[in-house]
Amino acid sequence: MASELTYRGGGASPVAGAGAGAGGYSAKPSKPLAWLPRAARYAAAEHRPVFALAGMLIAAAVICIASPSAPSSSAAAAVSSYSSSSSTNNPLARFSVEPAHHRDLASTRHFVGGKVPLGLKRKALRVLVTGGAGFVGSHLVDRLLERGDSVIVVDNLFTGRKDNVVHHFANPNFEMIRHDVVEPILLEVDQIYHLACPASPVHYKYNPVKTIKTNVVGTLNMLGLAKRINARFLLTSTSEVYGDPLQHPQVETYWGNVNPIGVRSCYDEGKRTAETLTMDYHRGANLQVRIARIFNTYGPRMCIDDGRVVSNFVAQVNMHIIVVLLLYKLYRPRGILQLVL
Numbered sequence: 001m002a003s004e005l006t007y008r009g010g011g012a013s014p015v016a017g018a019g020a021g022a023g024g025y026s027a028k029p030s031k032p033l034a035w036l037p038r039a040a041r042y043a044a045a046e047h048r049p050v051f052a053l054a055g056m057l058i059a060a061a062v063i064c065i066a067s068p069s070a071p072s073s074s075a076a077a078a079v080s081s082y083s084s085s086s087s088t089n090n091p092l093a094r095f096s097v098e099p100a101h102h103r104d105l106a107s108t109r110h111f112v113g114g115k116v117p118l119g120l121k122r123k124a125l126r127v128l129v130t131g132g133a134g135f136v137g138s139h140l141v142d143r144l145l146e147r148g149d150s151v152i153v154v155d156n157l158f159t160g161r162k163d164n165v166v167h168h169f170a171n172p173n174f175e176m177i178r179h180d181v182v183e184p185i186l187l188e189v190d191q192i193y194h195l196a197c198p199a200s201p202v203h204y205k206y207n208p209v210k211t212i213k214t215n216v217v218g219t220l221n222m223l224g225l226a227k228r229i230n231a232r233f234l235l236t237s238t239s240e241v242y243g244d245p246l247q248h249p250q251v252e253t254y255w256g257n258v259n260p261i262g263v264r265s266c267y268d269e270g271k272r273t274a275e276t277l278t279m280d281y282h283r284g285a286n287l288q289v290r291i292a293r294i295f296n297t298y299g300p301r302m303c304i305d306d307g308r309v310v311s312n313f314v315a316q317v318n319m320h321i322i323v324v325l326l327l328y329k330l331y332r333p334r335g336i337l338q339l340v341l
């Protein structure tokens with residue numbers, strides 16, 4: 001049986017005539033826009049202005065919600081009202097047109113930036129964190145895994161501890177390589193966070209030559225790897241690059257006041273050299289780089305005997321509290337203390 005072309009046009013239906021039995025049409029209607037493909041001709045013939053208007057309104061709404069660049073006033077008002085009263089489970093909070101730093105960050109923990117097309121997730125990155133078993137590095141690893149990236153930690157455990165990252169050992173997106181960055185390593189990643197270096201004076205003075213070697217050769221190895229795989233590179237530098245600053249507070253353009261031959265120079269000058277190398281790779285090889293000069297940090301996973309100012313303060317205060325309590329318990333002085341306490 002011949003296939004019969006079913007004419008669904010809106011105009012006069014063809015009159016079945018001779019040859020109809022053949023499944024063809026005897027009188028074919030004149031076809032306006034005959035140069036168009038059949039589907040286009042059908043759409044052109046069937047279109048209704050109200051449908052076109054509905055389609056345009058839906059498209060405009062999707063564009064306003066999904067892209068922050070040109071929100072319509074009403075959509076922007078709707079979205080910003082959502083975001084201002086944003087709760088973490090607000091479906092539109094992620095697409096708010098306001099920059100994240102203008103909104104309560106707690107409500108935008110899952111803010112992925114307004115440029116993410118509707119319904120598409122942020123692309124997971126492969127990230128290398130050197131020194132990721134350390135105090136700052138392990139918290140960075142937590143954050144990267146939480147946002148869906150896969151993380152490789154390279155660490156020689158000189159001051160870092162497996163305990164800092166053991167909670168990720170069952171995570172398929174986490175790997176740890178016990179390796180010293182003064183030896184080259186080849187990995188395929190999208191970003192490199194370079195934190196490998198002892199940070200406490202107690203540790204970096206223990207072997208000053210190793211400290212500056214890690215800062216110079218280790219950073220060179222990581223920059224070479226970043227250039228080879230075109231990965232973005234971040235160096236965690238330190239406030240120590242200002243040395244004994246003559247300017248307070250220090251602005252980033254301040255060059256510092258550093259002793260090149262002191263007992264702390266292995267760290268201070270080591271980090272300054274690491275910054276120099278980082279900028280040279282940026283200028284010379286057009287590498288995408290970031291430098292973060294981290295000042296005194298403290299928090300969970302910091303060792304009480306870390307040797308830095310905050311941990312020293314906490315350790316000493318705790319010690320004095322314990323001594324006073326012991327003395328009080330032992331001698332239980334009567335009289336004035338009884339009155340006071």
Ligand SMILES: O=c1ccn([C@@H]2O[C@H](COP(=O)(O)OP(=O)(O)O[C@H]3OC[C@@H](O)[C@H](O)[C@H]3O)[C@@H](O)[C@H]2O)c(=O)[nH]1
Nearest residue numbers: 131133134135136155156157158159160196197199237
């Ligand atoms: O040669 C080395 C030395 C150290 N490391 C590792 O690097 C990590 C350093 O972590 P630490 O806890 O000692 O130091 P923090 O995490 O506090 O400071 C870290 O981030 C901030 C930067 O300014 C510091 O230079 C960096 O050490 C440790 O896991 C240590 O094992 C190496 O992998 N190789």
